[in-house]
Amino acid sequence: MTAWAVTDYRHLLTFSEGVLKVFEEFRQEEAALPEAGGILLGYVRGDHLEVVEATRPTAWDQRLRYLFERFPQGHELIAKARWVSTGGKLRYLGEWHTHPESIPTPSGTDLNEWEKKARARKDGRPMLAVIVGTDVLHVRLVPAASDPLIFAPVEE
Ligand SMILES: [Zn+2]
Known part of the structure; x- marks a missing residue:
């Protein structure tokens, strides 16, 4: 599934095949x-987002089974x-990480980090x-100052 939308369809989002391939590559299917x-990098088209690139973990990131510690400089350089x-067309849109659960739920740390990063965005x-x-x-x-919006896959 590559197209996603919020419930009122005010915001649409697409993931490119390349992005889905990276997600697939790092999916934590095996216990170890x-x-x-x-x-995540891509284009902003009005209220819609087109995600065209997901960077892979860099050698500086710390990767444990229940922890992903980003070394920001590597990703920022990219x-x-x-x-x-x-x-200036292809821009930073946000971040991705994996969880070893089938239907992933953000942790308290995730929510805090995301809010902090949303508030820190200069644009x-x-x-x-x-x-x-x-x-x-x-x-x-x-968003920096309002409630988060959750996307669901668009049925074709
Ligand atoms: Zn997490």
Whole structure:
């Protein structure tokens, strides 16, 4: 499933095949697999988001079964490089990480981190947060000053 929407369809979101492939690659299906994550890059089209790239964990990230500690510099460098090479069109949209559960639920730490990051964004845009579970994704948009919006897959 690549198209997602909030209940009133005011915001739509798509994931490219490449992004879904990265999610698939790091899905924590086997018990021994550690958490993984990265940043999400894409285009903003009015109220809609087109996610075209998900970065893979870098060598500096700490990956444990129940913890993914991002080393931000590595991911930021990638975001900056893409931003420059596309003339400011391909931008940072948010972040993704995996959970070893089929229907992923954000932890208290996740919620705190996302709010902090949404408030810290200089462009005032909401932050896109994705958790990759073993069966489904959790997709939410976290604005700096209002309630989060949860996306559900659009049935075709
Ligand atoms: Zn988490």
